[in-house]
Amino acid sequence: MPAHTVSHDYVKKYLSAIAKMKNLSLSDQRNFYQQANVHCVYCDEGYSQSGFPDKKLDVHNSWLFFPWHRWLLYFFERICKNLLDDDTFTLPFWQWDDSSGMQIPPMFNDSKFSLCDCLRNPKHLPPKVVDLAYNYKGTDSGIDPKTQIQYNCCTMYTQMITHSSTAPLFFGQPLLGGGDPDPGAGSIETEPHNNVHDWVGDPSQPNNEDMGVLYAAGRDPIFYAHHANVDRMWYIYDNVLKRKNIKDPDWLNSSFIFFNEAARPVRVTVKDSTNLAKLGYTYPDLPLSWLDCKP
Ligand code: C2O
Numbered sequence: 001m002p003a004h005t006v007s008h009d010y011v012k013k014y015l016s017a018i019a020k021m022k023n024l025s026l027s028d029q030r031n032f033y034q035q036a037n038v039h040c041v042y043c044d045e046g047y048s049q050s051g052f053p054d055k056k057l058d059v060h061n062s063w064l065f066f067p068w069h070r071w072l073l074y075f076f077e078r079i080c081k082n083l084l085d086d087d088t089f090t091l092p093f094w095q096w097d098d099s100s101g102m103q104i105p106p107m108f109n110d111s112k113f114s115l116c117d118c119l120r121n122p123k124h125l126p127p128k129v130v131d132l133a134y135n136y137k138g139t140d141s142g143i144d145p146k147t148q149i150q151y152n153c154c155t156m157y158t159q160m161i162t163h164s165s166t167a168p169l170f171f172g173q174p175l176l177g178g179g180d181p182d183p184g185a186g187s188i189e190t191e192p193h194n195n196v197h198d199w200v201g202d203p204s205q206p207n208n209e210d211m212g213v214l215y216a217a218g219r220d221p222i223f224y225a226h227h228a229n230v231d232r233m234w235y236i237y238d239n240v241l242k243r244k245n246i247k248d249p250d251w252l253n254s255s256f257i258f259f260n261e262a263a264r265p266v267r268v269t270v271k272d273s274t275n276l277a278k279l280g281y282t283y284p285d286l287p288l289s290w291l292d293c294k295p
Contacts, residue, residue, distance in 0.1 A: 003092035003105035003225045011107045017080040029259035030079045036218030043214040052178045061185040062175035066234050067273040075258045082261035093228035097156045099149045102129050108222045118210045118220035119202040136198035156290035163187035167246045188233045235283045
């Protein structure tokens with residue numbers, strides 16, 4: 001459900017899930033900070049690929065971006081459900097593609113909820129309208145909110161329609177075992193995914209922490225809501241735009257290891273991430289105003 005529309009009771013529940021995750025021992029893989037580290041392990045080329053000691057691993061800027069982050073959200077949500085003992089709980093998404101959702105959602109900005117002990121750009125707190133094409137130079141475009149919303153709408157059209165006419169354009173370029181990381185990002189990963197990270201992060205920190213740098217991004221709970229909306233773009237690509245997924249077995253058979261809600265490592269494949277019904281969640285079909293925003 002869109003993060004800016006959730007009820008007070010929902011926020012309380014989400015808060016309690018995050019608090020429980022933070023209270024787990026730091027060595028527990030379900031601990032909130034361990035989840036951020038799981039993201040870090042697969043990012044930034046911190047580790048080598050298995051069997052290829054001189055080749056670094058990074059799921060970003062490649063066709064592994066969408067499926068890997070879908071799995072991350074899947075397990076994060078299952079850990080929340082488990083700790084809450086509530087199977088009906090689902091993660092919220094930050095609906096930055098709609099004018100109603102183009103600010104940091106209130107649930108992530110309310111100091112009495114203390115959902116955030118994270119670092120963010122103080123100039124970008126509500127009511128500031130997000131700039132989906134934000135260029136991280138520490139400067140803002142300075143355009144008025146109404147025009148910014150129109151620009152965002154055009155950005156969405158361009159990235160989802162114009163720049164996503166083929167599967168490789170949308171998903172990103174192949175990353176194969178033994179290949180160099182960074183073969184090339186897909187349309188949505190490039191923009192607005194990266195821009196929203198940079199826009200939320202605090203430019204007075206050495207690396208634009210938290211959201212503006214991969215190793216720290218997962219320490220800000222808004223990271224999961226941001227990625228849920230990125231994941232929703234894949235849902236829209238499949239179910240509304242009816243475009244094609246990649247058929248290449250190298251993509252379908254790629255696999256990752258995550259920790260499940262019992263803190264046990266499990267191996268999952270890209271193939272199994274492509275069917276949302278099988279994963280047991282879906283997205284509501286909301287109006288997409290950017291479909292009318294051809295620049
Ligand atoms: Cu793993 Cu938004 O990056």
